[in-house]
Amino acid sequence: MPDRNQFISAIERREHLRALGLMRQLFNEAPTLASAQFVLKQAAPIREHLALVPCRLAILRSFTVEPVVPILRALALFHGIDLIVHVGDFNAYNTELLDPQSSFYGFNPDVVILATQTRDVLPELWNDSAATEDCEALAARAASNIEHLIDSLRSRSKAHLILNTLEMPNFPNAGILDSQRNTGQSEAIRNVNRRLRETAAKHLGVYVLDYDALIARFGRLNWGDEAKWLTMRMPLGADSFVHLAREYIRFLLPLCGRTCKALVIDLDNTIWGGVIGEDGLDGIKLGAEYPGNAYLEVQRAILDLHRRGIILAICSKNNPEDALEVFNQHDAMLLRIDHFAATRINWKSKPENIRELATELNIGIDALAFLDDNPLEREEVRMLLPEVHVIDLPAGPAHFAAALRSTPVFERLALSNEDRDRGAYYQAERQRAQLQATGVALDDYYRSLGMVVEIGAVSSRTIARVAQLTQKTNQFNLTTRRYSEHEIASKAADARWRVDALTASDRFGDYGLVGVAITNQIDDVCEIDSFLLSCRVIGRSVETALLSYLAREAASGGMRSIRGWYLPTRKNAPSKDFYPKHGFKMINENDGKMLFEHDLSKEIGWPDWIELRTESEPR
Amino acid sequence: MTNDAILEKVRAIVAGVSEVEVARVTLESSPTNLEEWDSLAQVNIVLSLEQEFGHQFSPEQIERMVSVEKIIEVLTARAA
The missing domain is CATH 3.40.50.1110 (SGNH hydrolase)
Incomplete structure (x- = not known):
């Protein structure tokens, strides 16, 4: 249990996120007005370090x-x-x-x-x-x-x-x-x-x-x-x-935009009672009677998050074959192994595994939440990965499900089709990874995917997802401008502006709506206000396709050049070289912000392994 | 809880809510001589006292709590 000295020494060591985590624990133990005032007073000097x-x-x-x-x-x-x-x-x-x-x-x-x-x-x-x-x-x-x-x-x-x-x-x-x-x-x-x-x-x-x-x-x-x-x-x-x-x-x-995208769960004593490696398939508790029914409730709560588009991952200290046996053999299991986008079932430390999971899923560590019954594991993650949202669990399993359901980091104000289909997407992603692992050349790999993209103006059907992408996308995002649905709608209604949305699919499945480009016509210049791609499709040259499309549309609209800013953030380094890689020249630089321009008399090549399909549905 | 301990807790709460140094809050402090103790601070003081002492005050008690001294009277009478 944290005390105030621990917290003060964390501040002295300049571990600001750790200090914030300790304050959260202190407040949760005594959630009163006086505690809140204490927190605000203590946090005042470290606010500037917390981004x-x-x-x-x-x-x-x-x-x-x-x-x-x-x-x-x-x-x-x-x-x-x-x-x-x-x-x-x-x-x-x-x-x-x-x-x-x-x-x-x-x-x-x-x-x-x-x-x-x-x-x-x-x-x-x-x-x-x-x-x-x-x-x-x-x-x-x-x-x-x-x-x-x-x-x-x-x-x-x-x-x-x-x-x-x-x-x-x-x-x-x-x-x-x-x-x-x-x-x-x-x-x-x-x-x-x-x-x-x-x-x-x-x-x-x-x-x-x-x-x-x-x-x-x-x-x-x-x-x-x-x-x-x-x-x-x-x-x-x-x-x-x-x-x-x-x-x-x-x-x-x-x-x-401060929600979590993924939930990392422990297995033993978190989604079933007992330890599979010791108790065996018949010994673990999962079923109609207490405590087995409490663990079923936990699984139901996890499944509900899956349906809300939360990515699931496993981080468990176990022999993989023991853990998989439960998923494959136990009749009462509601969760299946294919609900999980990534797994780490081994004997390494949890912080180490969680770090790897973030890399594999291609999302930030601060987009992860962690569910584990063991207070020591939770403490280790809190200490070493203070960015992770560690879910506090009470001592017995009876209230685990309620604790998970009351966690605010999984709330969504709108649910897009992409949210609902995210589980299927990650299954397809694993098959793609298997294909790539067979060692084919990159071009052949791209070609074998059979990628098809559709690009069209935002519509009432897609506006929620478009706004959501501007709010959530961090890595491949040139300007990181966040827009509400309302702002997107007013831009789309303005004749000088265009809001284009890109959906993609390949032979393994649908990626859904994964790209947005917002452009603004200023005289004979097409200025790219926003250009972003969900991390799902980064590195498959879809970004080139979208840029090529914008350039072609601008040229056919009589414009002379296309330009766009790269505005650096803590997370968007992956998009830094995007414009120069496509032949843009830097024409302005100021404090890390760079403006690039491209003359539209030269085309930006369309990747020939991607098929462009025009909109099949009316707007 | 001793009377001194109660006094210290009440002073800390009044000071915290009114955002003044604890040293400025004495037994005699009240909304008339402590400018920061306004009607909103009064609401927060009553709420914080309830949470700190685990006691829900009656309307009559709330109306009597108009200085540090009176607050302590109400709190000690509650314990008796």
């Missing part, structure tokens, strides 16, 4: 939310986000959203949370259900008010907006009678919430936080505190603010 992503969050509210702010800022810090928070005036969210001169618009937020509660939004429904008008009319009125606020926000800001659902009363005004009719208080609230969800779904970048479900999860009677409401107008109990902050974090991580 934090800044995020400006405005909380517009109908009730006292201030105690959530230090807790939220501390949690954000643990996930690498420097959160700057603006809290709107008390119950002034309507005017703040409608008035272009409000201090809220002056703050220029990236994310807006509208923190409301039923008694403020629809007091007539909360206080006096007998006088309630027709449920449908009430819901329509509430939805149209929200619609109005969204429109106002959208005309002035690109910020993401998070809306609360209305919460149910602890005790409906009509008692159990409320459930017997479809005009009761609860039904009216359900109606409003349904309309709210429909309204949000119509707008890009507007999301719903199920506030009622959040309250229910922790217990309606424990959520609020009537004593503080009546004396200080504060409706929430002390612990509820911690739960609220954690729920906000679930949204902020995907919005700030």
Whole structure:
């Protein structure tokens, strides 16, 4: 268990990430307002060393939310986000959203949370259900008010907006009678919430936080505190603010690109009970009875993450044949070996194996989460690989699944087809690796893949994935400009701009939508604003194909030259030589940023082993 | 917990929430003589005390907690 001295000495040794990890552990042991304030104070001097992503969050509210702010800022810090928070005036969210001169618009937020509660939004429904008008009319009125606020926000800001659902009363005004009719208080609230969800779904970048479900999860009677409401107008109990902050974090991580892409799991005593090497196939615990059923729940939770597009990998100290026997022979196993994109089943240290897994999967170490029942293994990974998100597990397996499900680093705000198909993609990738390992020449290897790409303008069907790629792609990304769906849509609608999306497939399977190029026509110059490729296809000359396509399109549009910046980040070194390798000349250099240009009278060669297919589906 | 220990905890919480040095917080400190102790700090002080002492205050107790001294009165009366 960490103590404050350990943490102070980590700071002295300048191990800043390690210090941050220890602070996270300290906070989780006593998740209170005072702990959050302690964390923020201690972290102040090391903030600059943590490569934090800044995020400006405005909380517009109908009730006292201030105690959530230090807790939220501390949690954000643990996930690498420097959160700057603006809290709107008390119950002034309507005017703040409608008035272009409000201090809220002056703050220029990236994310807006509208923190409301039923008694403020629809007091007539909360206080006096007998006088309630027709449920449908009430819901329509509430939805149209929200619609109005969204429109106002959208005309002035690109910020993401998070809306609360209305919460149910602890005790409906009509008692159990409320459930017997479809005009009761609860039904009216359900109606409003349904309309709210429909309204949000119509707008890009507007999301719903199920506030009622959040309250229910922790217990309606424990959520609020009537004593503080009546004396200080504060409706929430002390612990509820911690739960609220954690729920906000679930949204902020995907919005700030601070999620994990892969989950690395241990095997013995993590996804089955016992040690396969000692207990044998018949001795391990997995099945309908406790503790076997607890491990089944863990496997279900892992499978759900797989379906959400999280890459799975194994890191286990075992003889490989023992571990594989469980996957192949045990009837109760839900996870199959082909759910995993990579495995390290050996006797090497876990940090060493995890480092190799990151390389094999071609993702950053900070995009990995680690699940292991053994506190010593977790501690070793925390010490040696502080970038990895180590999932805290309680002592017994009964609560493992819940711990995994409550981990915020796997949250996604939208699911693309690529997310759903990621498992199949990694299976195909292993077959490709086998082909390459047979030792064929590179050109022959490319040719044997039978690669087909489709390039076309972004459409309503592809916009979510395009925005997602701009937010998540780090390595092959020339400018690393992050765009929301809303920003992509406005660029696509502008005649001077083009947003092209590339999908690829080969004989082993589909890669999905893996490339994006955003260009901007300035007189007779085509300027490449963004050019990026998912790490899945790097090194298969798809990047050359996309660049060749852009050049050809620009030339046929009458443009004289094509140019683009390389803006260095901590992670995009793999794209540094991209333009010069394709014959571009450097025409400007400033502080590592380089501008390259290519004369369009010369073509950029199309790799002849890639087939270009024009769009088969209408936009 | 001794009275001195309670006093130290309360001073630390009031100082932490109001963002002032602990030395500036005394038994006599209250919203009238400590500028940083505003109504929002009051909310946070009550919440932090509840978490620190594992006790949920009644409305009457919350209304009495208007200085360090009064807070300690409420906390010791709770223990009795």
